[in-house]
Amino acid sequence: MTTLRRLAAATVAVMTLATGVAAQEMRSFTDNVGNELQIPVDPQRIVSLRDEFITAPLFELGANMIGSTGVIGGTIEDGAPYVRGAYDSLDFRFGEHDITYVGDSNAPDLEAIAKLEPDLIIVPDNRADNYDQLSMIAPTVVVQVWGQDMLDMYKTIADASGRLDRFELLKGHYEDRLKYARIAIEAVVGNPADVSIVVTKVDDGGIRTYRDLMAVSRVIRDIGFTTPALVAAQVEGQTDISPEFAPEINADFMIDTYWTAEGDTAVTKYAAWDKQLPGWREYLHFGKYGQHFLLNREEARSITFQALRSNLEIMVAQIATRPFVALKK
Numbered sequence: 001m002t003t004l005r006r007l008a009a010a011t012v013a014v015m016t017l018a019t020g021v022a023a024q025e026m027r028s029f030t031d032n033v034g035n036e037l038q039i040p041v042d043p044q045r046i047v048s049l050r051d052e053f054i055t056a057p058l059f060e061l062g063a064n065m066i067g068s069t070g071v072i073g074g075t076i077e078d079g080a081p082y083v084r085g086a087y088d089s090l091d092f093r094f095g096e097h098d099i100t101y102v103g104d105s106n107a108p109d110l111e112a113i114a115k116l117e118p119d120l121i122i123v124p125d126n127r128a129d130n131y132d133q134l135s136m137i138a139p140t141v142v143v144q145v146w147g148q149d150m151l152d153m154y155k156t157i158a159d160a161s162g163r164l165d166r167f168e169l170l171k172g173h174y175e176d177r178l179k180y181a182r183i184a185i186e187a188v189v190g191n192p193a194d195v196s197i198v199v200t201k202v203d204d205g206g207i208r209t210y211r212d213l214m215a216v217s218r219v220i221r222d223i224g225f226t227t228p229a230l231v232a233a234q235v236e237g238q239t240d241i242s243p244e245f246a247p248e249i250n251a252d253f254m255i256d257t258y259w260t261a262e263g264d265t266a267v268t269k270y271a272a273w274d275k276q277l278p279g280w281r282e283y284l285h286f287g288k289y290g291q292h293f294l295l296n297r298e299e300a301r302s303i304t305f306q307a308l309r310s311n312l313e314i315m316v317a318q319i320a321t322r323p324f325v326a327l328k329k
Contacts, residue, residue, distance in 0.1 A: 043063070056085035062163065124143055150212075215303070
């Protein structure tokens, strides 16, 4: 599809926008990158251009979504597109809902988007290069993905989609569960502020540490745990490190993730640890005392309250139900 044909399709959508969106009640909105625009008070035809970070919360909120990007590959859905995060935490399947696939999250199909005649498009800031073209189709809200707390991001999405009341309800339910989780964990480890957790991804490609991996990192912060100083000082949400820095990520607990779509298992993940960091079970505290566990990658980083709940429950099961050996400071 040529750029000219895509723009032609977008022009047709603008004509629809003039009669469709203009007929709706509108309001002023400022998105995460400072764009000031008019959006519908109650959007009825939302298109999401990032699956795990935008589609997942929209679906959980019950927003009026008619289109979404997704991914194709790996072992999921037999080669059909799926929505990361929502597939894992919310059992979302394109074929079970009246939501149209509009291309890969890294390369959305502008013509497919225009044909849906949306009244609102939500796009991540790291994929907003075609903002002007998207804005010709419908009001387009840009959401900051990395460097923003997941619940702040979620609240922006809820606000734009007219679902703030639902967001606050789900947040209240999560906070109730969090209160009881803290009680269970504190009974075993004492003050969570004295306990450190490092979130990693170790595979054949190397060693990556996460200062912020969305849901799991939010749960770690909400309980009150800390992270190793090297990780806490990271400017970016994730950083690759070389093996000689492994002692700098020593912590009371370690969390790694497995990616179902790529066929990861506990066996393959720990084989990668043995390859990248030989002897890690002897010289890293969490390895020596078995204080490490794995999470589903897409649920660990999904922007949903269901993902927060799942990560919280796993944290309680893995930390509050075993003898705890503290790392000597």
